[in-house]
Amino acid sequence: MQLNFKKLGAGKPLIILHGLFGSADNWFSISKELKDNYTLYLIDQRNHGDSPQSTEWNYEVMASDLKEFMDKEGLEKTYLMGHSMGGKTVMNFALKFPEKVEKLIVADIAPRYYPVHHQSILEGLNAIDLKTIQSRKEADDELAKYISEMGIRQFLLKSLGRDSDGFIWKINLPVITEKINNVGEALPEGGSFDGPTLFLAGANSAYVQQSDLDDINTFFPNNEVEFIADAGHWLHAEQPDAVVKEVRKFLK
Template identity: 75%
Template structure:
């Protein structure tokens, strides 16, 4: 699959993968700083953003998509970074193609299995009657019945686009809803990436816990971890300066 991506800057290539329900746009503010030192590739993963939709959606095919992009762009070795679902894609890619990853950065996700915890979000998104609503405000009103936090609703509604017939989802909502279990799947037990790896964890997030460290060490023996203070799971949105600082320090 030919993924949509945005390229900017100059220097060694740094590829960034967004999380579930996100897109390349989530990383624009951070990219504006990092592109001063690196060639940034902000990727829309399949079924997200402006990349194609497909019925098959799992980490195996997302790794294959990424490899195709690397080959098309002539990227023999990159710095690879991913957040949440994108972090799982990045980890799986590093295990499958370690020779293509010079350094790996994983933002607020561990290699383990995560149980499904997006049911309320999916119910809310599926409740919006796209054929009937006339404005984003109406969509937000529908979503507010399921999600109290305005910031989360604003993030989710970034995936609401328009065509000549009205509102449409840029995410492949039916396939994501059907296959949501795929997002939480653990890495292969025998997989190992020996290159330098940085885990960035939100200090207020529960996605990476002390109990995850042995599993992280098993898969990524050359790892280090930094906790971003006063940040939750969306650490790059909550504390972008701290994330930029840690990324620059690690990639040097």
């Protein structure tokens, strides 16, 4: 699958993968701070952003997408960073293709299984009738019945696009709704990645806990774990300066 991506900067390559319901644009502001030292590749994963849509959607195919992308771009070995779902993708990739990963950064996700917890988001997105809404405000008003936090609604509605016939979803909402269980899958047992690995976690997030450290040590024995103060799950949006500082320090 030929993934959509943005490329900027100069230096050693650093690939960044977004999380569920997101896109490459989510990490653009972080990338601008790093572009003087690295060549950034911001990728839309399948069924997100401007990348192709498919009924196949799991970490095995997303890791294979990343391998195909690197081959097409002539990237033998890179720095990899992924947030949430993107973090699970890069972890799976590192286990499968360790020779292609120089250093690994995983943002606010652990190797373990996560139960489905996006029901209200999916209900809200599916409640928006794209055939009848006339404005983004109407979409937001409908979504607000399910999600009270304006910031989360604004993030989700970044995936609401337009074509000649009206509004469209850039995410593959039917497939994501059907296969949402795949997002929470644990890493397959038995493998490990011995290269340098940084886990960045939001101190206010429930996604990475002290109880996850044993799993992290098992799969990624050469790891560092840093908790970002005053940050939740979207740590790159809430504390961008702290994230950039930790990324620079680790990659240096």
